[in-house]
Amino acid sequence: MEWSTGTVGRHAIAGIDAHPELELVGVWVSDPAKVGKDAGRLAGLDRDLGVLATDDADALLALAPDAIVHTAMTDDRVMEAIDDLTRFVKAGVDVVSSGPVILQFPYGVLPQELITPIEEAAVAGGASLHVNGIDPGFANDVLPLSMTSLSQSIDEVRCMEIADYSTYYQPVVMTQLFGFGQPMDFQAVLAAPGVLSLGWGSVVRQVAAGLGLTLDEPLVERVERVPADRDYSTVSVEIAEGTLAAMRFEIAGQVNGVDRVVLEHYTRTHPDQCPQWPRPDHGDGCYRIEVRGEPEMTVEFSHHGRDGDHNVSGMIVTAMRLVNSVPAVVAAKPGIVTALDMPLVTGRGLVTE
Incomplete structure (x- = not known):
């Protein structure tokens, strides 16, 4: 059903x-x-x-x-x-x-x-x-934990989403949760202290559990919010110059004050934004897993639909992880x-x- x-x-x-x-x-x-x-x-x-x-x-x-x-x-x-x-x-x-x-x-x-x-x-x-699903889900539970099976020693596991959300149709998520298109002083849901740890803390804690780690409490949240340098148009929201256009956040699980498991998102609403941030090697969106230690390992997982849109295929991989x-x-x-x-x-x- x-x-x-x-x-x-x-x-x-x-x-x-x-x-x-x-x-x-x-x-x-x-x-x-x-x-x-x-x-x-x-x-x-x-x-x-x-x-x-x-x-x-x-x-x-x-x-x-x-x-x-x-x-x-x-x-x-x-x-x-x-x-x-x-x-x-x-x-x-x-x-x-x-x-x-x-x-x-x-x-x-x-x-x-x-x-x-x-x-x-x-x-x-x-x-x-x-x-x-895909995130939280396969891209930051099965994939990184499978990679750690190749490790001799591990310093840090970092799970990243790097994506352009301009074709992502979820107006509530885009405007209220992220706050895209809203004034920079708008209190978006994800900007409130503790919310990121509720939304993605499960990812950090599950990877830590898979590695047998006991994390410091609470998880550490880091947020960077970037205003639009010009007007942008997305399928979910019009973004005027000066309103929120891009966001980077981290939720870090630490052991004795050192980052050990990190969930990180780089969310743009146009591919031209924030050139200093990482970009996918292929397409407009990817998940990148870095396992730092011996050996150093990086896997980039990208996807796109037959029409070329990674946001459409994001819905497909979410659905199919469940169905399968x-x-x-x-x-x-x-x-x-x-x-x-x-x-x-x-x-x-x-x-x-």
Whole structure:
């Protein structure tokens, strides 16, 4: 079952349809205009799949699906989304979800009194919950931890996103979370102390857990905000000269005051901005992993859709990391399942003749 048909959900529907081990049995939508529409049309497949979208959550859960692929927007409704996911697993339905990202690895990020009800509901329902995607997700959990298996000694693990967000369509994220297009004194959500550690602290803590590190508390946040040198236009927001146009931030996990695990983002809204910042070796966006130690290692992971847009393919890889994880999550023991618990997930069955 697919929960939402937005920028990620539509690709998840296409992915479920393409996966030989999965069958789409239901689709939930929040937009009344989508109710009664065929899932194939909502996914842009130009064909019917024989599954009509509904906003009746009770009716969908009554179908007793094996799993839900949950891709609804959660950035602006974290607690409500946690309630939804808790309800699903308590009903005995395994869930893979793109958010809230804080649940990618909630330990040390959320207070235990918020984690326990989710775990207890999952155990009671005999179901598993896995939150993942690309970032937070594969690009900063499986990929860097796999690289560290080649290390003789490690000084620092740094996970970077370097991207142009000009074609990224998420107005709430762009204007309210980042504050792009807003005056420089606007209190954007991500600029508030502690928010970055909530949003991406799970990444830092999971890598640290995978390396057996006990981190200093709290995590260290560093932010650089850059105003527009001229007017810029993006698909989500118009950015006037002098308003926020680019942002760099770090969340560092330290041991004895030394950075050991770092999540770093370089976010531009036009490729010409901030020439002093790192750039992708290929395309307009990438994830770059650096493992500093013996030996020194760097991996750059870039992606783009067949139309060339890395923001579109970003939605696809997020969706497909979830869809392709469904069989493993269904097979997992009940509870919250993190990347540290998952077996190797592949694109089995997706090679077409």
